[in-house]
């Protein structure tokens with residue numbers, strides 16, 4: 426049984442204060458981080474102090490649950506409104522997905538590793554969240570459910586995937602880390618059918634977004 430003790434809650438509040446000091450100002454995002462038990466998304470043996478440190482933590486399949494600051498920063502950049510239809514690429518542990526659901530978005534999420542997909546989907550449902558979870562290659566997006574108001578990429582992409590831009594509504598926002606070894610976070614606004622506004626927002630380190638060929642190798 427997963428329990429959210431007073432100790433977990435206290436550490437989580439401390440983490441929220443730390444994120445606010447580091448520059449996260451959107452109250453709704455901070456409230457969502459405060460509401461989602463991050464330790465549910467990790468190995469149960471991980472100490473509460475580690476689960477609520479502002480660090481990326483390894484999960485299965487050589488992947489990581491993103492650093493809380495990164496989750497908060499990317500979420501804040503999305504400027505979410507109630508019921509926004511959002512596509513997340515890289516479900517991973519499902520933690521970022523839970524934060525998006527907590528913000529009352531209509532969440533579609535894709536993961537390419539089958540066991541992570543199953544694990545995250547099962548956990549999110551057991552917590553009462555209702556994202557639409559897909560197993561597949563997020564580089565291609567989710568054509569059949571498009572267009573989306575927002576797109577959030579949580580793995581490092583080699584370049585801006587054309588397919589994803591096509592699946593974004595005009596006026597929509599995409600947040601995507603771009604680069605090979607390290608990435609630059611980009612906020613991309615689709616101004617019109619063929620015009621993008623790109624803003625670079627600092628250096629980050631993500632696990633890579635794998636394309637089909639690499640997926641066959643791994």
Ligand code: SAH
Pocket residue numbers: 488489490491514515516517518519520521522535536537538541561562563564579580632633634635636
């Ligand atoms: N949002 C996650 C972060 C997980 S790390 C969390 O909060 O835990 C990024 C994830 O992207 C990994 O699980 C990885 O398997 C996945 N990924 C990498 N390439 C992908 C692709 N082409 N399509 C879908 N998911 C991909």
